[in-house]
Amino acid sequence: MTDDSTDISRLIAGSGTGRRPWVRIAVAAFILLAGAAWWIGRQDAGPTVTYDSQPVIRGALTVTVTATGTVQPTTKVDLSSELSGTLVAVDADFNDRVTTGQTLARLDDTKTRAQVANATASVTAARARLRQAEATATETAETYKLQQQLEKRGITARRDFISTDAEFQRSQAAVEIARADLTVAEANLELAKADLENSVIRAPIDGIVLSRTAEVGQIVASSLNAPVLFTLAGDLSKMDLQVDIDEADIGRIAPGNEATFTVDAFPGRSFPARIAQVRYAPETTDNVVTYKAVLTVENPDGALRPGMTATATITVAKVADSLIVPNAALRYAPPQAARESRGGSGLLGLIMPRRGPSGPSVTADGKTVWVLRNGAPVAMPVIPGESDGRQTAVTGEGLAEGDAAITDQSAAE
Incomplete structure (x- = not known):
């Protein structure tokens, strides 16, 4: 563009006052046409697009959930x-x-021993009162029988028979009262003995x-x-690991899931565990809802101690053999090509067309993987499966191991 500018400057300088006006008009038109041609050529060249890609691989995928908690005894009693x-x-x-x-x-059991002795004496007295009441009842029963016989013969007065009958009824009631008193005394003795026993922890x-x-x-x-x-x-050879599961992950956790965990005391060691229980009761801390999961842990060497903080990795799904793509490939979609439109009018519009804005990007639906074929992106429909947060197992016709799955792109002028 520098040489052309020099030549044009010379033409303009050479066209003096003695030249005709049409020469200057022709020179100006030439300048406009040259500038428009240079601008259009540059726009048509467009930016250079560079694609970032990762290869599609085939293999196994393990989906895990991470949670933190503490190691606790299976049985703990305060x-x-x-x-x-x-x-x-x-x-x-x-x-x-x-x-x-x-x-x-x-x-100190001085008081409780005295209470036991007092209760024992009360039982002895109650038993004696019962025997006394029973003896009285036996005596009045015999008298009552005799009075019945005399009353039938008309030998005794009716008043005497009624008095004897009342005495007999009172003696029977006294026996029942004595028996109840004995029951109360025996119960008090048991309470006193229990207190004496409880004085020993x-x-x-x-x-x-x-x-x-x-x-x-x-x-x-x-x-x-x-x-x-x-x-x-209780037995520390078998312990529990209680971890907090985020509510976003609780739907994937179930009893029987295998897990491994680490503790700060043994950073290079991994301990196996298995989920035994997933509790329904929520726990809310700072507006964050979690659910408690209990994992069973074997601790034969006693390395684990109650209260240790643990980070558990719980396996929730396994895919043995599948095509695996990065999650970024499922989120990628190439932009549409730019469109031109002639927005000017007259001679300027014909000489310098105005480029229209770029169209919107193709919406990524999470079910398409774009791969590079001969340097151009090609859409491959897929069915996504399990994902570990970074990679996803997919199935689909046309996608093959080793394909370059596009994850992003950049443009250079």
């Missing part, structure tokens, strides 16, 4: 005291292994002591908010 009193002995400490019924701590399960807050001399108050004195865990 122990408090059913009685109020003072601890006089603590017989278990952290990490001690205990068996069912083993003594962990004891309260025993292990309800076989396990290990996770925590202990009991101290000798500590005063324990029995209430709804009684302090936890011991926390016991």
Whole structure:
């Protein structure tokens, strides 16, 4: 364009005042035609399009869901005291292994032993009163029979018979009262014995002591908010992993799904697990809804400890053999070709056509993969299957292993 400009400048300079006006008009027209031709040629060349692509591969695809949670004992029991009193002995400490019924701590039982003795004496007295009432009832029964015989013969007065009958009825009632009193006394004795038994805090399960807050001399108050004195865990060779599943993933989680998880204590080790339960109850934290899933874990070497934070990878689907494309290929669609329109009028419109705007892009429907064939994009309809978030297993005629699936494009002027 520089040489042409120089020549045109020379022509203009050479056309002096002595030249005719038509020469200058011809020169101006030539300049306009040359400029229009250069501009149209440049626009027609268009930008150079470069396609980014990845090869279509064939293989297996595993779909997983990631969740975090904590390792917990399968069985955990918090122990408090059913009685109020003072601890006089603590017989278990952290990490001690205990068996069912083993003594962990004891309260001062002076008062409860006295209550047992008092209840025992009450039972003895009630039994004696019952025997006394039964003896009286036997005596009045014999008297009543005798009075019945005399009354039938008309030997005794009617008034005496009525008095004897009333005495007999009272003696029978006294026996029933004595029996009820004996029942109450025996029940009180059982309560006193239970309190005496509860003054000794025993292990309800076989396990290990996770925590202990009991101290000798500590005063324990029995209430709804009684302090936890011991926390016991059951067999730690089998544990649970409780993880929070996002609500977007909960539909793919089911009991029986296999999983692996890692803990910070052993960064290079992966532990196997399996989902045993998916709970329906939601848990909301900062407006984020999650659902609790419980995974069973084998811990034969005791490496895992209660409370460890774990990151679990749960396998929700497996595809053994399929064509696999990147997800970006399902989101790609090439733009439509640009269209020209002559928007001017007259001579200028004929010389310099105005290029119309580019058309809208083809909408990506997630069911088409565009592949490069001879340097041009070609649409391949596919049926998408399982996806791991980065790749998707697809099926479709025409798509083959090794095809260059277009994921993006860029244009250079």
